[in-house]
Amino acid sequence: MVSGDGERVRVSPMTDDEYLWEPVPGSWSVRRKADGPGVGATVLVGAGVWGRDGGRPHPWPPPVTTIAWRIAHLAEMLLLRAEYTVGSRQGAEADLRFPGAAAAGVAMLERGLGAWREALVTADDAALDQVGRSTYPDGDDADQPFIEIVWWVSQEVLHHGAEIALLRDLYAARRPAER
Numbered sequence: 001m002v003s004g005d006g007e008r009v010r011v012s013p014m015t016d017d018e019y020l021w022e023p024v025p026g027s028w029s030v031r032r033k034a035d036g037p038g039v040g041a042t043v044l045v046g047a048g049v050w051g052r053d054g055g056r057p058h059p060w061p062p063p064v065t066t067i068a069w070r071i072a073h074l075a076e077m078l079l080l081r082a083e084y085t086v087g088s089r090q091g092a093e094a095d096l097r098f099p100g101a102a103a104a105g106v107a108m109l110e111r112g113l114g115a116w117r118e119a120l121v122t123a124d125d126a127a128l129d130q131v132g133r134s135t136y137p138d139g140d141d142a143d144q145p146f147i148e149i150v151w152w153v154s155q156e157v158l159h160h161g162a163e164i165a166l167l168r169d170l171y172a173a174r175r176p177a178e179r
Helices: 016-020 067-086 102-121 125-129 146-172
Strands: 030-032 042-043 049-052
Touching: 016 067, 016 102, 030 067, 049 067, 067 102, 067 146, 102 146, 125 146
Parallel strands: none
Antiparallel strands: 030 049, 042 049
């Protein structure tokens, strides 16, 4: 990878420990369904052995979350919004299989980014102005011009991506006693 000042930078692959690291006790995460939801969560969302902490209504203030939770949240949003824009308009968070390992989580996020990119590159100016181009059921997508949904998804990717980067920095800078 090349940094903003043109220097080559090596980014270490994420470990499973880093992926699931709880920066504070009671962090929301992706966890084994057999272990039940984390503190303040009412459900482990998804199909399969692992689920993402969740619940409605969302708690206030929002819980601190792990890298795994943030990756799962982004992957879910990207995959489902793409599905309800250029896909079969079926599927739900309950159908997704959230991985408990870093490499698989990153791969799921990459699939979501690819699916969302496909939704974007197929949109011309008329599609960007189209109300209801995305019919994602867990938002107000059907009532919004697609450009508003693009804006929303972009800010979600930016802010959660920055949070993931910060958590990676904090994980790497832990004191020796915490390692």
